[in-house]
Amino acid sequence: MPSWVDGVPTDSLSLTDRGLAYGDGVFETIAVKSSRPLLLERHLQRLAAGCSRLSIAADQALIHNELLSFAAQLGDGVMKLIVTRGDSLRGYAPSPQAQPRRILQGSPAPAYPETHGEQGVKLFACATRLSQQPSLAGLKHLNRLEQVLARSEWQDSTYAEGLMRDTSGRVIEGVYSNLFLVKDGVLLTADLSRCGVAGVMRAELLAQAQALGAATEVRDLQMADLEHADEVFLCNSVYGIWPVNGFAQLNWSVGPLTRKLQDIARALLDV
Amino acid sequence: MPSWVDGVPTDSLSLTDRGLAYGDGVFETIAVKSSRPLLLERHLQRLAAGCSRLSIAADQALIHNELLSFAAQLGDGVMKLIVTRGDSLRGYAPSPQAQPRRILQGSPAPAYPETHGEQGVKLFACATRLSQQPSLAGLKHLNRLEQVLARSEWQDSTYAEGLMRDTSGRVIEGVYSNLFLVKDGVLLTADLSRCGVAGVMRAELLAQAQALGAATEVRDLQMADLEHADEVFLCNSVYGIWPVNGFAQLNWSVGPLTRKLQDIARALLDV
Numbered sequence: 139m140p141s142w143v144d145g146v147p148t149d150s151l152s153l154t155d156r157g158l159a160y161g162d163g164v165f166e167t168i169a170v171k172s173s174r175p176l177l178l179e180r181h182l183q184r185l186a187a188g189c190s191r192l193s194i195a196a197d198q199a200l201i202h203n204e205l206l207s208f209a210a211q212l213g214d215g216v217m218k219l220i221v222t223r224g225d226s227l228r229g230y231a232p233s234p235q236a237q238p239r240r241i242l243q244g245s246p247a248p249a250y251p252e253t254h255g256e257q258g259v260k261l262f263a264c265a266t267r268l269s270q271q272p273s274l275a276g277l278k279h280l281n282r283l284e285q286v287l288a289r290s291e292w293q294d295s296t297y298a299e300g301l302m303r304d305t306s307g308r309v310i311e312g313v314y315s316n317l318f319l320v321k322d323g324v325l326l327t328a329d330l331s332r333c334g335v336a337g338v339m340r341a342e343l344l345a346q347a348q349a350l351g352a353a354t355e356v357r358d359l360q361m362a363d364l365e366h367a368d369e370v371f372l373c374n375s376v377y378g379i380w381p382v383n384g385f386a387q388l389n390w391s392v393g394p395l396t397r398k399l400q401d402i403a404r405a406l407l408d409v
Numbered sequence: 410m411p412s413w414v415d416g417v418p419t420d421s422l423s424l425t426d427r428g429l430a431y432g433d434g435v436f437e438t439i440a441v442k443s444s445r446p447l448l449l450e451r452h453l454q455r456l457a458a459g460c461s462r463l464s465i466a467a468d469q470a471l472i473h474n475e476l477l478s479f480a481a482q483l484g485d486g487v488m489k490l491i492v493t494r495g496d497s498l499r500g501y502a503p504s505p506q507a508q509p510r511r512i513l514q515g516s517p518a519p520a521y522p523e524t525h526g527e528q529g530v531k532l533f534a535c536a537t538r539l540s541q542q543p544s545l546a547g548l549k550h551l552n553r554l555e556q557v558l559a560r561s562e563w564q565d566s567t568y569a570e571g572l573m574r575d576t577s578g579r580v581i582e583g584v585y586s587n588l589f590l591v592k593d594g595v596l597l598t599a600d601l602s603r604c605g606v607a608g609v610m611r612a613e614l615l616a617q618a619q620a621l622g623a624a625t626e627v628r629d630l631q632m633a634d635l636e637h638a639d640e641v642f643l644c645n646s647v648y649g650i651w652p653v654n655g656f657a658q659l660n661w662s663v664g665p666l667t668r669k670l671q672d673i674a675r676a677l678l679d680v
Contacts, residue, residue: 141424150421151429153412153514158422158491160553161432167499192554193561218499220429223557228438228489228516230553230560230584243424245499269542270576273558281552282431282501283463286494287544289501290464305541313501 139244140211145204155239157222160230161280163239164188165220166338168205169247169376169407175209175217176407177375178202180338188277189221189238196221196238204240212244216376220280250298250377255400258383258392259298259372264288264313267305268333276336288313299372301364301385304333309359312372315380316340320369320395324353339373339403346402352395369393371400378403410515411482416475426510428493431501432551434510435459436491437609439476440518440647440678446480446488447678448646449473451609459548460492460509467492467509475511483515487647491551521569521648526671529654529663530569530643535559535584538576539604547607559584570643572635572656575604580630583643586651587611591640591666595624610644610674617673623666640664642671649674 141149156162166185169176182202189196201221208217220243224236266288274281288300299312310328311317316337319326325347330336347354364370370382370390379400381392412420427433437456440447453473460467472492479488491514495507537559545552559571570583581599582588587608590597596618601607618625635641641653641661650671652663 143424149424151424151426153414153420153422153512155422155429156557158426158429158512159436159551160557161551162554162557165430192558216499228487228514228519230556232557232561241424241429243499248499266544267542269540269545271538271540271555273537274540274554279554280430280432281554283433283545283550283552284542285501286427286431286433286503287463290503 139215139246140208141244142204142208142242144240151241152225154225155222156224156226156232156236157220157239157241157280161282163194163220163222163280164192164278165218165280166278167216167218167376170209170212170215170217171408173210173213175205177338177342178205180341181375184278184336184338185219185221188279191277192223192279194221194223194238196240201240204242208242208244215244215246216248218243218245222280248376254298254380255378258381258390260296261312261382261385262292262297262300263386264291264300264302266291266302268302268310269305270332272332275333276330278335285313298380307361309361309364310334315372315374318343318371318373319359319363319367320393321363321367323395324355325395326355326357326359326363328359329357337374339375339378342406343373343399343403347399350398364388369396371396373403378407410486410517411479411513412515413475413479413513415511422512423496425496426493427495427497427503427507428491428510428512428551432553434465434491434493434551435463435549436489436551437549438487438489438647441480441483441486441488442679444481444484446476448609448613449476451612452646455549455607455609456490456492459550462548463494463550465492465494465509467511472511475513479513479515486515486517487519489514489516493551519647525569525651526649529652529661531567532583532653532656533563533568533571534657535562535571535573537562537573539573539581540576541603543603546604547601549606556584569651578632580632580635581605586643586645589614589642589644590630590634590638591664592634592638594666595626596666597626597628597630597634599630600628608645610646610649613677614644614670614674618670621669635659640667642667644674649678
């Protein structure tokens, strides 16, 4: 599988990169089909917004071109882009001459069971909570120890994903997915102004649901919202939509809005 | 300056290291004088505790030996040790075969002005707050974006350090230092069970103060504690102690307990 650093094929990185030292950067995980990066505009938008919020002056046009070239070489699979603040000496203050670094890594498309999409998945209840940091909320940044801890809580393959709540108990997202609920025909997903990753598929599905004429609401979600939901599903930009059929003592069947959005997500990801 | 990865001299790292991908690791910054690592036992203790809390099965005896060898080569300066969970494929779940990786980087001793220790320093009031995550609190882990954001808030060299509070407003620490207050002869420092880095010098000074017969208290600190403090100082394991002489409208002169502990810290760091 190919990997590039600043456009050059390599499988190694400078030891002084701030991505390693401090997690000082952002990333995107982009599905690639037939050499085409999927949902590319949304990935680029989020990347630019993340770089802007962290004041990482990466060349977005150059990144765009590089993603296209890398996808052409990869063919089919997943490409991960990391943009770091570049190298620096010891200390949190960036060197004024630091140049943002672009890292691209290819991997095969993940082989998830077909049943995840068809019959849905069970959600593990993660004990690890998401801390609340408005300065970093929504960003797909490189500080991901909470996800590492949460994902290490279960090995049982009965669970395809885990539910993460914030330190105040609000329902936020999966470890590597966003979460949607449907209640009385309204599509609900968590407000991500305190924590969480604002997923590209999440943004796309909100827009698609609105285009279908469905009401959408982005707000704080409590456990009671989950308990009383008519439909529950997870999404990300690699696998699309997985209905959730079970969480703790709760069970759901796959609902009509979930199926409708799932068809849309499949069309977006199957090219 | 030397740098090693897993005991081998190199200045590059595998692109698939989880330290880069997720900040999945811990670090220590150790002063080295005349080829001797200072406060080594405390650094090793904290490292072992951090690895244990993150379930990173690093070989602590090997690391101990490597630190001694690296310090012998470095002579004088600062050595930074990073221990990551090693390589893995895409995804938060670690590969079962992942081997923890040891990264050592040498740098010259930082050239701080003498006046920082003699007359003290001014503290900048950082707007960036520390989020509260008991699962990671106290650890010197690689997820340090909050410190990067906080340190980017000031460029004015009038300020040698910045004060960080948590999202509830409690007084916690400096961006790269721990903070102590003295009030009515009692040495106070913040409880770090929700956030913050439990510094090696902080632990040493608490023990040294107790040995001197001074009362010590580790508890939540509010802004009022800072406002009413008789003495205020910062510490870390590289520079020792810097008295704080100013923060916002507040001013302090350098107090007797600060000076006493500063002498002790100097003795520890000057070999």
